[in-house]
Every structure is written in C-alpha cells, then in structure tokens.
Amino acid sequence: MVDPTEPVVFADPAVVAGLDAWRTLPIKQQPQWSDAEAVASASATLATLPPLVFAGEVDNLRGALAKAARGEAFVLQGGDCAETFAGATADQIRNRVKTLLQMAVVLTYGASKPVVKMGRMAGQFAKPRSSDTETRGDVTLPAYRGDIVNGYDFTPESREANPARMVDAYNTSAATLNLIRAFTQGGFADLRQVHSWNKGFAANPANRRYEQVASEIDRAIKFMEAAGADFDELRRVDFYTGHEGLLMDYERPLTRIDSRTGTPYGTSAHFLWIGERTRELDGAHVDFLSRLRNPIGVKLGPTTTPETMLALVDKLDPEREPGRLTFITRMGAGKIRDALPPLLEAIKDSEATPVWVTDPMHGNGITTPNGYKTRRFDDVVDEVKGFFESHRAVGTYPGGIHVELTGDDVTECLGGSEHIDEATLATRYESLCDPRLNHMQSLELSFLVAEELAAI
Numbered sequence: 001m002v003d004p005t006e007p008v009v010f011a012d013p014a015v016v017a018g019l020d021a022w023r024t025l026p027i028k029q030q031p032q033w034s035d036a037e038a039v040a041s042a043s044a045t046l047a048t049l050p051p052l053v054f055a056g057e058v059d060n061l062r063g064a065l066a067k068a069a070r071g072e073a074f075v076l077q078g079g080d081c082a083e084t085f086a087g088a089t090a091d092q093i094r095n096r097v098k099t100l101l102q103m104a105v106v107l108t109y110g111a112s113k114p115v116v117k118m119g120r121m122a123g124q125f126a127k128p129r130s131s132d133t134e135t136r137g138d139v140t141l142p143a144y145r146g147d148i149v150n151g152y153d154f155t156p157e158s159r160e161a162n163p164a165r166m167v168d169a170y171n172t173s174a175a176t177l178n179l180i181r182a183f184t185q186g187g188f189a190d191l192r193q194v195h196s197w198n199k200g201f202a203a204n205p206a207n208r209r210y211e212q213v214a215s216e217i218d219r220a221i222k223f224m225e226a227a228g229a230d231f232d233e234l235r236r237v238d239f240y241t242g243h244e245g246l247l248m249d250y251e252r253p254l255t256r257i258d259s260r261t262g263t264p265y266g267t268s269a270h271f272l273w274i275g276e277r278t279r280e281l282d283g284a285h286v287d288f289l290s291r292l293r294n295p296i297g298v299k300l301g302p303t304t305t306p307e308t309m310l311a312l313v314d315k316l317d318p319e320r321e322p323g324r325l326t327f328i329t330r331m332g333a334g335k336i337r338d339a340l341p342p343l344l345e346a347i348k349d350s351e352a353t354p355v356w357v358t359d360p361m362h363g364n365g366i367t368t369p370n371g372y373k374t375r376r377f378d379d380v381v382d383e384v385k386g387f388f389e390s391h392r393a394v395g396t397y398p399g400g401i402h403v404e405l406t407g408d409d410v411t412e413c414l415g416g417s418e419h420i421d422e423a424t425l426a427t428r429y430e431s432l433c434d435p436r437l438n439h440m441q442s443l444e445l446s447f448l449v450a451e452e453l454a455a456i
Contacts, residue, residue, distance in 0.1 A: 026284065032132070110447070348394070412428075
C-alpha cells in the first residue's frame with residue numbers, strides 16, 4: 001500500500017520501455033498460442049490485478065540472501081516440481097508448509113544458523129519441456145507445459161494452449177499465498193508448536209528423530225521462558241515464494257513500478273530464477289530479469305564454463321550487490337565434484353558474492369524399466385555431500401538447498417528409510433512432471449544437511 005504522506009517516485013520512461021526489450025530477442029520455451037487477442041486480453045487483465053507480493057518483502061528477502069552469501073544464513077527452498085490447480089488444497093498447502101518448517105527447525109537447531117525459508121509455491125505452474133510435442137501411439141499432441149498453459153489430459157482440447165489459464169494461475173497463487181501467510185504469520189508457525197507440526201504425518205524413523213529435536217527445543221524454550229525471555233518473535237516466521245520466471249506473457253504484466261524508488265519489481269513472487277534451458281546471454285529471459293529489482297537465480301548445469309558464469313554475473317549483477325544473484329547448481333551426483341570447483345574458484349576473483357545453492361534433484365533423473373521417471377535418494381544425498389565437499393575444498397560458502405518435495409507420503413523417489421523400490425513407485429506416484437521427495441525423505445535430507453552445516 002502506498003503511504004499518502006510519502007512522495008511517489010515515477011519510473012524513467014526508458015526503464016519502462018526496457019521492460020519490453022525481450023520481445024525483440026530470441027526466446028525459448030514459450031507456448032504456441034493460437035489466439036493472439038486472447039493472450040493480450042489475459043495479460044491486460046493480469047496488469048490490472050493487485051501484486052501477489054510487495055516490493056518491501058522482496059527487499060527483505062534480498063537482505064536475507066546477502067547474509068546467506070556471506071555464510072551467515074542458509075537458504076531452504078522446496079515445493080512442487082509443477083504446481084497444479086487441483087493440488088492447491090488447504091491440506092496439501094499446509095503439509096508442504098509444515099514439511100518446510102520442520103526441515104528449517106532441523107537445520108536451524110543442528111547448524112545454529114538462521115534459515116531463509118522459501119516455498120517453490122504460489123506460482124510454479126509453468127514447465128520447460130525437452131520437446132514441443134508428445135506422442136502416444138499414433139497420436140501427437142502439444143506437450144504439457146504446466147497448468148498455466150494447458151491441461152495434462154492427452155486430448156486435443158486439453159493440450160491446446162489456453163491463455164485464460166494465466167488468470168486462473170494468478171487466482172490460485174493468490175489463494176495459496178493467503179494460506180501461506182495465515183500459517184506463517186497467525187501463530188501456526190510458533191516455534192513453541194514444534195510438536196504439532198508432526199501431527200497428521202505417518203510414524204516413521206525421520207519423524208521419531210524430529211521429535212527428539214522438538215523435545216530439546218521445547219526444553220530450551222521453557223528454560224528461557226522461566227528466565228523471563230520475551231518470545232513474541234517466535235510466533236511468526238518470514239516465508240518467501242519463488243518460481244521459475246518462464247512464461248513471459250504472465251511475468252511481464254505482473255511487473256510493477258515501486259512507488260518508493262521508481263524501479264521495476266516482479267510481483268508474481270519474491271524470487272525468480274532462470275532455468276538451464278533459458279539462460280542464453282542474448283536471450284529474452286536473461287534480459288528481462290536483469291531489469292527487475294528482485295533477487296534472481298540462475299540454474300547451472302555440469303557443462304557450465306567459468307566464462308559463461310562470469311558473463312551471467314556481469315549481466316545480472318553488474319553492481320556486485322550481495323543478495324542479488326543466486327547460482328543454483330544442478331550437476332548430478334557423478335559430476336558435481338569435478339564441475340563445481342572450477343566455478344567456485346572463478347567467482348573468488350570476480351568481486352561477486354552470489355549465493356550458492358544446490359539442486360540435487362534435476363541432475364539425477366532416471367527412468368525405470370516400467371516407465372516411471374524417478375530419482376534415487378542416495379544420488380540426491382551424494383550430490384548434497386559433493387556440494388559441501390566442493391565448497392570446503394575451495395573455501396567458499398555453501399548457501400542453500402533447492403529441492404522438489406511434497407508434504408504427502410508419495411512414492412516417487414527410490415530409496416530412503418522406507419526403501420521405496422521400483423515396484424513400490426506405482427503405489428502413490430502423483431506428480432505430473434518430475435518426481436518429488438516425500439515428507440519422510442525430505443526430513444531425512446534435512447538431518448544430513450544439518451550435519452554438513454555443523455561441520456563447517
């Protein structure tokens with residue numbers, strides 16, 4: 001909300017014009033809209049709707065990420081690989097938030113370090129695809145690009161790109177954010193309720209280990225209360241949202257000018273990242289996101305060269321502003337120990353201070369003989385260990401972890417304490433795109449990360 005007592009700063013016309021420079025540049029991973037007028041109408045509607053997040057919140061996140069870049073905090077980002085409209089139920093949102101809160105508690109307690117909590121939520125509706133089409137038998141249809149573009153059902157009607165879905169995505173994101181804010185600001189996230197966050201989840205070894213941590217925290221809080229400490233700050237937590245800034249017909253109309261500074265902010269999420277498939281230096285996505293004041297992430301795969309990385313730094317973080325740029329590495333367990341150290345060494349001489357975050361999911365995908373896309377939990381764990389080992393070797397800070405997860409007891413990733421095998425995958429495989437860690441696997445991973453952080 002604009003304070004009527006404060007002067008409004010208008011944007012330089014050149015800044016506003018620059019927000020549309022992407023339209024003249026090469027662009028990838030966009031849908032084939034059949035009705036240009038319908039696209040324009042949906043984007044025009046989005047431009048009139050309230051922002052989903054606010055510039056002040058974005059600034060707070062940038063400050064928190066600056067601490068992570070210096071090794072003074074750790075980033076936890078997690079959520080669905082691809083959100084669906086049908087999955088935006090109160091129960092599923094609550095379980096994802098609870099899982100992230102539990103993981104954050106484990107990390108905070110185990111590492112004695114603040115955790116920046118960020119959901120891959122309230123906007124992760126668009127997905128890049130390896131092919132524009134999908135063929136089943138003799139039928140070829142457009143690929144599913146996420147609920148913001150088309151439907152998953154394999155019919156011509158469902159797979160047609162429908163721009164009205166962008167407005168549906170906005171409304172679903174708004175409802176999701178409303179619940180997230182209620183959970184994190186209204187007492188649900190009170191640290192004195194650590195035991196309640198475990199309710200509703202199936203009993204398992206990870207939960208028993210979590211209960212031990214929760215009991216220790218409980219005793220510590222009771223001691224401090226008895227000593228007269230004020231715990232008002234324990235009632236709420238800062239919780240941010242992020243998604244891949246992929247669909248330009250959605251992101252552009254949700255870009256707004258901050259009345260305090262006259263600078264553009266993406267208001268679809270606090271944090272936007274550029275994917276491995278769209279990070280061309282002369283491409284539309286890099287140009288557009290370079291013009292926003294949001295903290296920006298970039299996915300880096302195992303073939304990334306130091307030269308490419310440094311060029312991305314120059315483009316996205318020319319002022320070398322701590323908290324501005326996050327590199328999210330997705331190397332694969334078998335490659336990270338060779339591929340990551342040269343990048344870390346190169347950054348040390350650049351005067352840049354990016355946050356280094358590991359995505360241990362996307363480089364470890366496999367397909368089982370029975371046709372399920374999955375990941376081995378042991379590979380996820382190994383990539384996390386390789387991430388920490390690389391930073392220790394070079395002398396840089398491991399700043400965070402980025403995982404695809406759900407609060408539900410799905411069976412999408414192999415292994416973990418439940419020993420999910422190939423036959424078990426079919427039991428509860430619910431993801432429409434990539435496999436996610438379930439609640440128990442997510443907690444298991446958080447204990448591992450806490451141990452690595454404690455060893456720094």
